Amino acid sequence: MAHIAYTGGTTGRSKGVMLTHANVVTNVVQSCCFTNGGVAEVEDEAIVLNELPGDKEKYAIPFGTGRLLNVTPWYHAMGTVGYLNNVLLQGSTIILAKRFEPKAFLEAITYHQVTTVGGAAPMFHALINVPGIEKMDLSSVKQVRSGASPISKVALEKLKGIFRNATVTEAYGLSEATMMLTSNPAEIGGKTKAGSVGILRTIQRFAL
Secondary structure (H helix, E strand, C coil): CCEEEECCCCCCCCCEEEECHHHHHHHHHHHHHHHHCCEEEEECCEEEEECCCCHHHHCCCCCCCCEEEECCCCCCHHHHHHHHHHHHHCCCEEEECCCCCHHHHHHHHHHHCCCEEEEEHHHHHHHCCCCCHHHCCCCCCCEEEEECCCCCHHHHHHHHHHCCCCEEEEEEECHHHCCEEEECCCCCCCCCCCCCCCCCCCCCCCCC
């Protein structure tokens, strides 16, 4: 067992979910490859991420170049798996915010030239309502990732307008699945459907 993650307790008291190292490692590798490209390979009993041909054109943040501003607590699955282990595997720099204060958070993005911003929907709802946000230079941000709860369609469109250089995506996960379970495509130009989380698939029906 790697750690015990406690559920949100929406149907009663929080329940401890026992997650194994295999759960955590697999989820980190899969979500890392999904959000930043590349493929995982085993070399000398170690997991190594290698970029695939064309990934530099599909994904805006190559391995080893990202800068994440994190305010998500590391006692939460999104924090410890998504914005700690996942980010370290990408070779990105993590900038820690002690607490979330919307205006200071935006100023930190500009100061540190942050490339990735991630968190829960209420955080983004607060950010888009900061006075003067339209005048701030947020051009360094290439990825905006949200989870834990849905973002309203109005707020989602505002985010896309504010972070003009970024791919804005939503992801869905749960404690029992370690962390991220499904997500909108993170590559540049990936097709998404407003109000959904996942990848568009064409279902072909066969006559029996």
